[in-house]
Amino acid sequence: MTALPSPRRRTLLVAPLAAATACGAPSDTDSTRTTASGASGSRTGNKSGPVLRTQPGIATPQPAHVLLLAHDLSPTRPKAAAVRRVLSDWWTDWASRPVPGVTPTVAVGPTLYRKLGMTAPPRLKDLPSFPHDRLEARRGGGDVLVQVCGPSAAACDRAAARLAARAAGVLVPRWRQPGFLPPRATGETPRNLFGFKDGTENPPADELTRWVWHDDGSTCLVYRRIHMDTDTFTALPPTRQEQIIGRHRTTGAPLGARHEHDPVDLYAKSPQGRYDIPADAHIRLAHSRLDGGARMLRRGYSYRNTPHDQGLLFLAYLRDPALFTRVQERLAANDAMNPFIEHRASAVAHVLPAPPPGESFGDQLR
Numbered sequence: 001m002t003a004l005p006s007p008r009r010r011t012l013l014v015a016p017l018a019a020a021t022a023c024g025a026p027s028d029t030d031s032t033r034t035t036a037s038g039a040s041g042s043r044t045g046n047k048s049g050p051v052l053r054t055q056p057g058i059a060t061p062q063p064a065h066v067l068l069l070a071h072d073l074s075p076t077r078p079k080a081a082a083v084r085r086v087l088s089d090w091w092t093d094w095a096s097r098p099v100p101g102v103t104p105t106v107a108v109g110p111t112l113y114r115k116l117g118m119t120a121p122p123r124l125k126d127l128p129s130f131p132h133d134r135l136e137a138r139r140g141g142g143d144v145l146v147q148v149c150g151p152s153a154a155a156c157d158r159a160a161a162r163l164a165a166r167a168a169g170v171l172v173p174r175w176r177q178p179g180f181l182p183p184r185a186t187g188e189t190p191r192n193l194f195g196f197k198d199g200t201e202n203p204p205a206d207e208l209t210r211w212v213w214h215d216d217g218s219t220c221l222v223y224r225r226i227h228m229d230t231d232t233f234t235a236l237p238p239t240r241q242e243q244i245i246g247r248h249r250t251t252g253a254p255l256g257a258r259h260e261h262d263p264v265d266l267y268a269k270s271p272q273g274r275y276d277i278p279a280d281a282h283i284r285l286a287h288s289r290l291d292g293g294a295r296m297l298r299r300g301y302s303y304r305n306t307p308h309d310q311g312l313l314f315l316a317y318l319r320d321p322a323l324f325t326r327v328q329e330r331l332a333a334n335d336a337m338n339p340f341i342e343h344r345a346s347a348v349a350h351v352l353p354a355p356p357p358g359e360s361f362g363d364q365l366r
Contacts, residue, residue, distance in 0.1 A: 051356075052209065052213050052215065052216065052217035052353070053216070053217040053353050053354035053355065053356055054213060054217040054219075054353065054354060055105050055106065055217075055351060055352070055353070055354055056103040056105065057103035057104065057105035057147055057148075057149050058105060058212070058219065058297070058299070058317050058351070059205065059208055059212070059297070060103060060149075062149065062181065062190070062299055063101055063149050063150055063151050063181075064150075064151055064152070064180060064181050065149070065150050065151065065152055065153050065155070065156050065178070065179070065180050065181075065301075066147060066148065066149050066150075066156065066178065066179040066180070066301045066313065066315075067147075067148045067150075067153070067156035067157065067159070067160055067176060067177070067178050067179075068145070068146070068147055068148075068176065068177045068178075068179070068223065068313065068315075069145070069146040069147075069148065069160055069163070069173070069175075069176050070109075070140075070141065070142025070143075070144070070145050070146075070173075070174040070175045070176070070347065071142060071143060071144040071145075071146070071167060071171035071172060071173060071174055072111075072142060072143045072144075072171065072172055072174045073112065073115050073116075073143050073170070073171065073172075074169060074170055074171060074172050075172070076169070077115070078169070078170045079116075080116045080117075080118065080365070082170045083112070083116065083144075083170060083171070083362070083365060084360070084362030084363065084365055085170075085362060086166060086167045086170045086171060086362070087106065087144075087352070087360075087361050087362040087364075087365060088360040088361045088362035088363075089166045090104065090106065090163055090166055090167075090361070091355070091360070091361035091362075092360075092361075093162065093166060094162075099150070099155060099158070099159060101150055101151045101155070102148065102149070102150040102151070102155050102156070102159050103148070103149050103150070104146055104147070104148050104159060104163065105146065105147040105148075105149075105351065106144065106145075106146050106351070106352060106361075107144070107145045107146075107147075107221045107349030107350060107351040107352065108143070108144055108145075108349055108350050108352060108365060109141060109142050109143050109144065109145060109347065109348065109349045109350075110124050110125065110126055110348065110349075110350075111141065111142070111143050112143035112144060115143065118365075118366070120350070121218075121350050123220060123319070123320045123321060123322070124220065124321070124348065124349070124350045125321065125322075125348070126348065127222070127321065127324070127325060127346055127348050128325060130328050130329065130332040130343065131332045131333065132332055132338060132342065132343070133332075133343045133346070134342050134343065134344055135343065135344060135345060135346050136344055136345055138174070138175060139175050139177070139225065139344065139345040140175070140223075140225070140345035140346045140347050141174070141346070141347050142174045142175065142347055142349075143171070143174075144171055144349075145221065145223070145347055145349045146160075146163060147221075147299075147315065148160055148163075153178055153180070156178065160176070175345075177225060177303060177313065177345075178303065179301030179302060179303045179313040180301060180302055180303070180304075181301060181302065182302060189252060189260065190300070192228070192300070192302060192312050193228050193230050193302050193304075193310060193311060193312070194228060194230060194233050194234065194241070194245070194340075195234065195241075195249055196241075196245050196247060196249055196252070197247070197252035197260065198298070198300050198312070199298050199299075199300060200247075200252055200260055200261065201264075201283070201286075201287075201288070201295070202295075202297055202298055203295045203296075203297060207295070208297065211294060211295045211296065211297070211318065211319060212296075212297050212317050212318060212319060213319070214319060214353075216353045217353035217354060218350060218351055218352060218353040218364075219317050219318065219319065219351045220317070220318055220319065220320065220321050220348065220349070220350055220351065221315065221316070221317055221347075221348065221349045221350075221351050222296075222314075222315075222316045222318065222321050222324045222347075222348050223313070223314065223315055223345070223346065223347040223348070223349075224313075224314040224343050224345065224346050225303070225311070225312075225313055225314075225343070225344050225345035225346075226311045226312045226313075226314055226341050226342070226343055226344070227309060227310070227311040227341065227342040227343075227344050228310060228311035228312060228340065228341055229339075229340045229341070229342075230310065230311075232339075232340055233340040242255060243255070243278050243281060243336070244281065244282065244336040244337050244340075245281065245282050245283065245337070246264075246277045246278070246281030246282055246283035246284055247283060254276075254277060254283065255276045255277050255281075256268040256270075256276030256277065264277065264283060264284075264287060265277075266284060266287065266289065278336065279334075280334050280335065280336040281336060282331070282335055282336065282337045285327075285330045285331050285334055285335055286327055286330070286331060290327075290330065291323060291326055291327065294323050295318075296316040296317065296318035296323060296324065297316065297317045297318065298314070298315065298316050299315045299316075299317065300312055300313060300314050300315055301313040301315070311341070312341075317351065321348050352364040352365065
């Protein structure tokens with residue numbers, strides 16, 4: 001096993017990463033803000049801080065189905081005003097005729113800013129290539145991305161049709177990808193197709209203003225479609241599966257612990273002197289302690305396009321995609337899960353804030 005630095009040494013190592021994560025970091029008051037849901041999104045704030053206007057479908061409860069849609073600017077190259085009109089039409093149409101349990105969430109890719117001659121938010125940059133990626137260009141990217149979550153695949157499809165009708169002549173479809181959550185008890189962490197709980201380490205609601213939202217209620221989205229070799233992985237002995245992941249399959253508890261939400265102890269050892277969580281275990285390499293505590297909110301879904309094309313739709317909301325890049329570089333280099341997964345599609349986008357009074361949703365594209 002690879003030796004780990006001592007806790008004191010680890011603190012020194014992660015300090016530069018903590019500083020890098022803090023670009024545009026919130027003040028201490030951010031962690032004390034409260035959240036209330038509104039008809040057109042969520043409003044977060046307190047008397048001493050700004051009001052955050054956030055889109056639904058990010059911190060709201062995760063329903064059973066998702067449909068991811070990507071659009072490109074029409075070949076006629078419409079102007080920014082036309083794109084703003086479409087975005088505003090989407091918002092007002094959904095506000096006037098909402099469908100219970102269905103939430104469209106709209107984000108803008110870096111390519112749209114370039115095509116419209118606009119300056120993208122400084123954090124919105126194309127992701128670098130990572131070792132072992134096998135990305136399909138036409139199944140990733142996109143000028144405008146929409147995450148539609150709903151109680152059924154049919155409800156998501158109907159919402160997508162409404163959006164497409166409003167975008168005619170301005171935006172054209174690029175790709176679409178449905179996903180689902182396997183059945184689970186209310187409040188239980190979803191399981192992925194490997195059979196392990198996925199999303200245990202998400203930040204709690206009272207930390208989202210620190211790690212997810214910008215001061216205006218915007219955030220960033222990183223999308224990865226990850227093919228999973230379920231047959232090969234699930235054929236492994238259960239103890240080997242758990243060493244690869246770093247958690248017990250049944251309970252979701254970190255190795256060496258008893259309960260799902262017990263803290264991950266990177267330094268716990270067995271009586272034989274081995275680390276409970278192996279050096280190449282997935283949860284060790286992805287742990288927030290290696291990034292100065294910085295976290296992302298994951299909203300993953302499973303997908304099954306064909307019997308030979310299935311896996312995870314990784315959706316992460318975070319203040320800065322650079323955090324995802326750092327984590328993925330560690331995983332691509334050393335993750336014991338690498339022989340069983342393959343990243344096949346990718347996208348990054350800026351999730352626009354909900355409009356303040358007197359403005360339209362399209363006005364948020366600046």
